[in-house]
Structures are given as C-alpha cells and as structure tokens.
Amino acid sequence: MSRHPCATKKHSHEEKIAESYVNFITTGSVPKAMTLDEVKSASNEDKTIQKAIEFAGNCRWHEIKSITDTDIDIAELQAYRNIRNELVIHSENILLRDHRIVMPYKLRKTAIHIAHEGHQGLTKTKAFIRSKIWFPGINDEVDSVIKDCAACQINTPARYMEPLHMSELPAHPWDNLSMDFCGPLPSGDYLFVIIDEYSRYPVVEIIRSLSAHTVIPTLDKVLSVFGIPSMIKSDNGAPFNSHAFKEFAQNMGFKHRKIMPLWPRANAQAEAFNKPLIKAVKSAHIEGRSWKQEMFRFLRQYRATTHTSTAFTPHRLLFGREPSTKLPKVQRKNTQNSEITEKVRQNDEQSKAKMKNAADKRNHAS
Numbered sequence: 001m002s003r004h005p006c007a008t009k010k011h012s013h014e015e016k017i018a019e020s021y022v023n024f025i026t027t028g029s030v031p032k033a034m035t036l037d038e039v040k041s042a043s044n045e046d047k048t049i050q051k052a053i054e055f056a057g058n059c060r061w062h063e064i065k066s067i068t069d070t071d072i073d074i075a076e077l078q079a080y081r082n083i084r085n086e087l088v089i090h091s092e093n094i095l096l097r098d099h100r101i102v103m104p105y106k107l108r109k110t111a112i113h114i115a116h117e118g119h120q121g122l123t124k125t126k127a128f129i130r131s132k133i134w135f136p137g138i139n140d141e142v143d144s145v146i147k148d149c150a151a152c153q154i155n156t157p158a159r160y161m162e163p164l165h166m167s168e169l170p171a172h173p174w175d176n177l178s179m180d181f182c183g184p185l186p187s188g189d190y191l192f193v194i195i196d197e198y199s200r201y202p203v204v205e206i207i208r209s210l211s212a213h214t215v216i217p218t219l220d221k222v223l224s225v226f227g228i229p230s231m232i233k234s235d236n237g238a239p240f241n242s243h244a245f246k247e248f249a250q251n252m253g254f255k256h257r258k259i260m261p262l263w264p265r266a267n268a269q270a271e272a273f274n275k276p277l278i279k280a281v282k283s284a285h286i287e288g289r290s291w292k293q294e295m296f297r298f299l300r301q302y303r304a305t306t307h308t309s310t311a312f313t314p315h316r317l318l319f320g321r322e323p324s325t326k327l328p329k330v331q332r333k334n335t336q337n338s339e340i341t342e343k344v345r346q347n348d349e350q351s352k353a354k355m356k357n358a359a360d361k362r363n364h365a366s
Contacts, residue, residue: 033326046104052080079136100134118298128305132327151283170198179234180270199317212239231255309351
C-alpha cells in the first residue's frame with residue numbers, strides 16, 4: 001500500500017448505522033473463547049479419548065486389538081499409544097500431551113478456527129495451535145481449514161526476498177525499535193507500526209495523518225506505556241526527516257537511525273510484519289467485518305504465537321509471561337528469564353544464519 005493519501009468518500013449517517021449493524025451481525029460468526037469445562041465435557045463424551053485415559057492410567061495398551069466398540073477410533077487410539085510416555089491425565093480428567101491439551105474430536109474444528117483468528121498464515125497458525133493443544137492429524141486438519149479459507153486465498157501476498165543483512169539481536173526487550181506505515185486504507189486512515197526487534201512484539205496505532213504533529217504524540221503515547229528505547233529505526237521520509245522529530249528524539253534521549261527510503265529490506269522486520277497485517281485488514285473487508293476489530297484479533301494472535309526466529313512468543317519475551325488466549329490451557333512453571341535470554345540468542349543466531357545462507361544462495365551472492 002502506498003503512503004500517499006487518496007480521496008476518500010464521506011459516508012452518510014445512515015450508511016454508518018448500516019455498517020455498524022452489519023459488523024454487529026458478522027461478529028456473531030467469530031468463534032468464542034473455549035473453556036476447560038467445555039473440553040472436559042467433550043472429552044467425557046469422546047469414547048476414544050476416554051479409552052486413552054483408561055489405558056494411560058493402567059498401561060494396558062496391548063488391549064487395543066481386542067476392542068470391538070465401533071465408536072472408538074482404533075487408529076487414533078494407536079496414535080496415543082505411540083506417544084504414551086508423553087501422556088498425562090489432568091486433575092479434571094482431561095488428557096494432556098506434556099502441557100498441551102489433547103483436544104476431543106467434537107472441538108477440533110472450533111479450536112483451529114480460534115487459532116486462525118486474524119488470518120495468520122499456515123506456519124504461524126500451526127505454531128500457535130500446537131503450543132496450546134494437540135490431537136492426531138493436527139497438521140492435516142489445519143491445512144484443510146486454511147485451504148478452505150477464501151479470505152486467505154485471495155489475500156495471500158506474493159513471495160518476497162529475505163533480507164541479506166542480518167542485524168544483531170538487541171541486548172534486551174524494547175531496546176531497538178523499527179517504525180513503518182501502512183496505508184492509506186479505504187477509510188483514509190493509516191497504520192503506524194512499531195516493532196520491538198528483540199521480542200518482535202508489534203504495536204499498531206491508527207492515525208489520520210502522516211504529519212509530524214500526528215506521529216510524534218502517537219509515538220510519545222506508546223513510549224509512555226513501554227518505555228524509551230536506545231534506538232528507533234525508520235526510513236528517511238516524512239515525518240521522520242522533520243526538524244520536529246529530530247528535536248523529539250533528542251528530548252527523549254533515543255538515537256534515530258534513518259535507512260534508505262523505498263528499500264524495505266533495510267527495515268525487514270517491520271516490512272515482514274506489514275504483509276500479514278494488511279492481509280488481515282483486507283480479509284475483514286471481504287468478510288464484511290469491522291477492519292479495526294479484525295486487526296485487534298490479528299495482533300492478539302500474533303503476539304501469542306511462537307516466532308520462528310526466537311522460538312518464543314513476542315508477548316512472553318516482552319512481559320515475561322504467556323498471554324491468556326481464547327484456547328484453554330493448563331498452568332505450568334515459567335522458565336527463568338536468564339535461561340530464556342540465552343535460548344533466544346541461540347535460536348536467533350541459528351535462524352538468521354539459515355536465512356542469510358538461503359538468500360545468498362538464491363540470489364547468487366558471493
């Protein structure tokens with residue numbers, strides 16, 4: 001999307017009321033949060049899971065061959081047997097695979113639709129759902145649901161090149177930030193995108209103008225919530241090349257690093273985030289939803305999804321804990337921050353090395 005404003009049509013009062021009504025109706029199709037009580041109830045009705053719980057308790061998996069009840073899925077029960085050392089019976093009589101809930105058949109499609117809220121891509125949807133739940137054939141089921149998602153098929157962006165220059169991981173969360181804009185949107189609004197380069201946690205603000213008088217107070221509000229970083233990276237376009245922004249950076253005490261305009265690979269993290277963000281907004285228009293609410297759903301899912309570079313969720317790296325989501329979970333102990341930091345650094349270095357090697361090979365770089 002271009003940043004250059006375009007003429008926008010003013011909507012009448014009646015049109016706005018009609019749009020609000022449509023948004024109210026379509027919100028009803030958004031999957032509701034799932035509770036542990038629902039999982040418990042569905043698990044109690046699922047004969048296959050009940051048999052797996054029984055075998056997990058008495059270790060009589062060898063009796064699978066003698067089962068004659070046609071309501072029990074023998075192939076699925078065999079899949080549980082293959083991971084029997086990882087199965088745990090929760091106090092609520094819910095079957096777990098380590099810390100993940102084994103989802104009963106009745107709720108599986110619903111769980112996938114919850115995980116796909118915000119229209120994250122296939123990889124991130126799988127990463128999100130597999131961190132919370134598990135069931136036999138989960139990958140194929142997720143593939144099937146996303147393949148049938150019309151909004152995703154229409155708005156899937158073309159493949160883009162990975163950045164060649166891999167930046168060093170900052171010393172701690174919210175130390176180095178990247179900024180960019182998306183828009184204008186059909187409403188005439190712009191999206192002001194701010195990414196923490198350590199945790200990959202995104203903040204998105206809706207603004208009406210790209211002027212320094214609009215952007216500076218908006219950024220000031222964000223920094224009042226999350227703190228002042230050491231460095232903020234942006235392109236060299238308006239409003240970041242203004243005298244007012246230079247004074248703001250000096251007054252706040254952060255270094256402003258300006259990169260080449262029209263060269264998105266120099267600001268790879270913000271650029272990579274913008275693509276699925278725009279996809280979520282476009283999907284809202286296709287499905288007749290409020291684009292703002294769809295954006296909020298996307299942000300909620302993105303922040304709670306394990307990032308491929310760090311192997312942790314952005315929310316956990318920034319706040320030190322996992323966020324609550326619409327999928328149920330069982331409580332577990334948190335890893336100490338020192339251990340997380342070391343794991344993040346190792347995962348980040350390995351991921352960037354793979355990305356660079358693949359990009360150099362593809363582009364025949366020496």
